[in-house]
Amino acid sequence: MNHFLSIHDVQDLNQLITSGIISKRNPFGDRKLGQDKTIGLLFFNSSLRTRLSTQKAAQNLGLNVLIMNVGQDGWGLEMEESLPGMPVVMDGANAEHVKEAAAVIGQYCDIIGIRSFAKLADQEKDYRELVFEQFKKYAGVPILNLESETRHPLQSLADCITIEEFKVKARPKVVLTWLPHFKALPQAVANSFCEWMNRMDVELVVTHPQGYELAPEFVGNAEVVYDQDKALEGADFVYGKNWSSFTNYGQVLVHDPSWMITEEKMARTDNGKFMHCLPVRRNVKVADEVLDGPRSLVIEQAANREWAAQAALKEILLGMQE
Numbered sequence: 602m603n604h605f606l607s608i609h610d611v612q613d614l615n616q617l618i619t620s621g622i623i624s625k626r627n628p629f630g631d632r633k634l635g636q637d638k639t640i641g642l643l644f645f646n647s648s649l650r651t652r653l654s655t656q657k658a659a660q661n662l663g664l665n666v667l668i669m670n671v672g673q674d675g676w677g678l679e680m681e682e683s684l685p686g687m688p689v690v691m692d693g694a695n696a697e698h699v700k701e702a703a704a705v706i707g708q709y710c711d712i713i714g715i716r717s718f719a720k721l722a723d724q725e726k727d728y729r730e731l732v733f734e735q736f737k738k739y740a741g742v743p744i745l746n747l748e749s750e751t752r753h754p755l756q757s758l759a760d761c762i763t764i765e766e767f768k769v770k771a772r773p774k775v776v777l778t779w780l781p782h783f784k785a786l787p788q789a790v791a792n793s794f795c796e797w798m799n800r801m802d803v804e805l806v807v808t809h810p811q812g813y814e815l816a817p818e819f820v821g822n823a824e825v826v827y828d829q830d831k832a833l834e835g836a837d838f839v840y841g842k843n844w845s846s847f848t849n850y851g852q853v854l855v856h857d858p859s860w861m862i863t864e865e866k867m868a869r870t871d872n873g874k875f876m877h878c879l880p881v882r883r884n885v886k887v888a889d890e891v892l893d894g895p896r897s898l899v900i901e902q903a904a905n906r907e908w909a910a911q912a913a914l915k916e917i918l919l920g921m922q923e
């Protein structure tokens with residue numbers, strides 16, 4: 602089954618980036634590929650970009666699109682399985698088990714896209730990615746990750762395309778910097794960004810306060826620098842993101858506004874560009890002057906979400922023909 606859940610489902614990243622860029626130049630060139638097929642997009646959490654860009658990309662490929670805000674409109678889904686001698690007794694809030702729900706949606710759809718964020722209460726539970734595991738097991742069709750508990754591959758692919766388009770050096774320095782936020786946010790975007798950058802020809806540096814270390818399997822060979830000013834020196838791309846602690850799972854440990862990205866910070870870079878997946882809280886994470894200035898790539902990045910989704914969907918559809 603040709604799932605698209607992480608970088609591990611990508612054989613040739615350069616080819617995938619090129620596929621996105623080709624679709625950008627010629628959006629309707631593969632219109633026949635998805636003809637008479639249906640994709641279902643299931644959202645357990647809010648979305649603007651992922652929902653609209655994936656719907657648009659799917660339509661460019663000729664797919665019919667069904668969208669459901671399962672988190673709001675659907676029956677509450679029980680994800681846990683009965684174990685020998687320990688049946689799951691569904692006498693709580695959840696009216697339907699994923700065994701039936703996934704199997705039923707799989708009857709209506711040829712591909713299922715899912716967004717399900719980390720709940721940030723239990724590290725082991727979140728990093729097990731139960732929702733995705735269960736849909737993979739019971740839907741019987743390819744699954745597309747629209748941001749899972751631990752990863753956001755369509756965002757990362759759009760980020761790769763954006764860096765490829767805007768780089769001015771063969772091997773740019775890319776700095777992933779933690780940004781301040783009062784809310785606890787998932788590690789998914791940061792995890793995924795590292796994982797994908799580790800497959801690109803870039804120098805990846807990660808900077809964050811002590812206590813915000815990401816899981817080592819995502820950081821890979823990236824250099825971790827705790828001094829943000831030092832990390833930013835000579836950067837070609839500054840990728841901002843807030844995440845809550847992984848080690849003190851889901852906690853907000855630091856409220857230090859000096860980690861916010863300002864023009865003064867950007868002046869340390871080598872005429873660097875600023876990137877963020879959005880949504881972004883102005884003047885909490887990034888100053889207006891950066892977002893509204895010529896260094897910001899956030900709109901270009903969001904535009905590339907369409908081409909990232911189209912490249913991923915093309916891979917899935919081509920796999921279905923084999």
Ligand SMILES: NCCC[C@H](NC(=O)CCC(=O)O)C(=O)O
Pocket residue numbers: 748784786787789790843878879880882
């Ligand atoms: N899909 C892109 C990011 C989604 C999510 N951000 C948020 O929930 C921001 C919410 C806020 O700022 O209130 C995250 O960090 O994973």
Ligand SMILES: NC(=O)OP(=O)(O)O
Pocket residue numbers: 647648649650651652748756878879880
């Ligand atoms: N970047 C991103 O995934 O945006 P949405 O949460 O609005 O989909």
